[in-house]
Each structure stands twice: as C-alpha cells, then as structure tokens.
Amino acid sequence: MNEYDSNRIYDLVKKINYKKTINLNEADCYVLNTCHIREKATDKVYHDIGRVKKNFKNKKKPIVIVTGCVAQAEGEILLKKDSYIDAVIGPQSYHQFNEILINIEKNFREINSTNFNVLEKFDRFNTIRNCNDTVSSFLTIQEGCDKFCKFCVVPYTRGAEFSRSENELLSECKELINNGSKEIILLGQNVNAYNFQGKKLSNLIEEISNLKDIKRIRYTTSHPIDFSKDLIEAHGKFQKLMPAIHLPIQSGSNKILKSMNRNHTVEDYIELINKIKKENPLIKFSSDFIIGYPGENDQDFEASLKLLKKVGFINTYSYIFSPRPGTPASKLKMIDEKVAKKRLTIFQKLADEIKLKFRKSLLGKKSLVLFENKLQGKDEYFGRDEFFNSFVVKSNENLKGKIKEVKILNGSLNTLHGEITLSSNNSSRAA
16 A cells, blocks of 8 residues: 555656656655554664665755654654654645645745545545556555554554545546556455445446456455455456455454454354355465464464464465554553564464465466566566466566466475466467
C-alpha cells in the first residue's frame, strides 16, 4: 500500500514540477513514506534522515517530509525530536501534499498534517491520472480497519474502514491498462471488508475480470472473519483470479488468538481453508505469524508450529511481537526476549523447510509466468507464476508483459529458474 501511495504522491507533485531523481545527493526534496507495524520502521526514519544530513552537510538543506503511518502516529514527536524535518503528513492527508510543499518553499516549517480526510484524499487522487506503468500494478480499494486486534496500530493510523466506489476503481484500472498493466493487485488493510453501496470484493473481481486486457487478479490482505461465501465462490468462478491467497492468522493457539481479539479460532480458520480449497483445489496459502506475543507459552508456540505443518503455507511472514504505542497489547507483559528469538528461529527454519519442499516439488513441471521486466545488463527476465513464485528466465525475446509457459529447471527459497517451452511459443496465451 505504501508503494501505491508513493506512486500517487509522485503523480501529485509532478503537477508542481517535481521530478524523480535516482541521485540521492542532488534531491531538492526527500519524502520518507513509512510504516508503523514494527518498531524498526520508526528507527529507520531517524537513520535515513541522518544519512541525508550527512550528505548535505556542506550544501543547501533539502526539504524533508515524513509521510505514512509513522507520521500519523508520531508526528509531533518527530517534529520535536528532529528539526531537520519540515513536515509530517499522515496517510489520509496526501491530497494536501502540493499545498504543504509550496508552503515549505515559502519558509513555513514544521507542518503537521495528520487529519483523517480519506474521502478528500481519494477525491483528489481521482482527478490525477495514475501514471504507474508496471506490468503488475497495485490498486488500493479499501483503507483502514474496524477489527481492533490488540497488537495492531492500523485503526489508529489509517482510521475506520473506508471503501472506494466501484466506478472510480474501474476507471483507475483502465488507466493502468492503458499504461501497460496486465495484472492488478487489489489492496486494503482489510481488503475483503470492501463494501461500497452493497458492492463487495467478489463483485469488483467480476468487473475487473471482464476487462480483456487484464490477465491476472490478486488481492491482499484478508481477514478470516470477512471471508464471505461469495468471495469463496469467486475462486471457483473467475479464471483470472490467481490461486494464491494471503490469509494471516497470527498464531496457532486459540488462547493467543483470543488475547489478540482476532474473533476466530484455529478451527474456524482450517474450516475456511477447506471451503476455499473445495471451490478450487489448486489454491495455496501464505500467512503472517507473530511470535512471542505476551502470554505465549511453549504449548502456544507448539500450536503455531503444528498449524504451519498442517496447512503447508507456501510462504510465511513471521516476526517477534513488537509493541506499538497506543495499542492495548503494548501494556501487556512481554515474554523473555531470548525465548522469543529462539522461537522465531525455530519457526522460520520449519517455514523455510516447508517452502523449499514446495519449490522442489515444482522441478521438472511447467508453470505459466507473467514477465514483468528485464534484469539490468542481462538477457534475463523476471516474472511470477500463478502462485506468486518469482522466476528468472533467459531469453533473447522481449518477454515483458507476456505470459509464457516455463519448464522449471532449478531454484532456491527465493527464485525459480527455467526455460520457455516450445509449446509456449506457439501458444495464444501470450498477453
């Protein structure tokens, strides 16, 4: 979502004659777009600002703006702690970006814009063409969350659930198609809570499926309790909807899930997975896990390992619990850090073994890969298959934007390598 927001911020500032630069030392303005999910993200803000200070020690100071969820949560603290920052802009105030930038140019400093104006934000974005020209493009359809999981800062930094209208989303989707997009990844903090005047995520998927130039559709991130019957059925109805679902559970222990206020059990989660796989047996799952949540004992941790093996997640994102200021969980007693780190190591080792086993099962098989770009300085192209596996393939042909059948030759945890099959070159499946 931050990548989507960053692209849209750039669409805005182009209107006042700002351009991207790849030379960090020549920038007139730095925008640090931040996340607040874990503490390290906040630390990185100060680290990056320190790097800017060092680079511009003997030169004119550039404008420095901190945006995103750290700005929303800690705006006043940031401005007081580091006078090098000119403005903090929360994620629902991006529509004010150009006005703020112009004011800074006029020497108005230390601007704090962290109001929740999500409707105004997207109204402004809708007047600015989305110029993103990647083969696989993000499209934010929903923001905010009403679930109030006790560890999560999103309701406080992004606000209540808000869904954009189907018409504006289809209009933006068509812009992305005109720019060369073949795959759309629908985004939301709680994407399957999307609901605009009775239109749900499944309705939106159906409408986008009808756009012939879109070859693939994905969405992230889902909450298990918002996975409705119509969305389950969508995975059996729409061929363009990819068979890979990111469905975070956070823990394999019912005790911990209850403490987190997740409002579902492990049994509910398994039942949901079975329902989805009944609609489409090919579907694979990925998930998030928080290790070392307050109150987690050995039995709770073992329950997470058991779930990891039972589902066979093809990808997992796991982290030690990071208390976020202002959340109920931040007041709970932390477990011993050494214990948490040891558990994370054990968990990630098992997760990697499961992932590697899945990757090895693909060797010698064929997969349809959508190629996104050519690797710099090489006759190699990067792409992803239906399950979001990364592929690198050598080719003298320009593969960008094309779907090709690839025979998988070898690979690692992160990347698979293969060759274009002869049948693929004679196939009409190329986009």
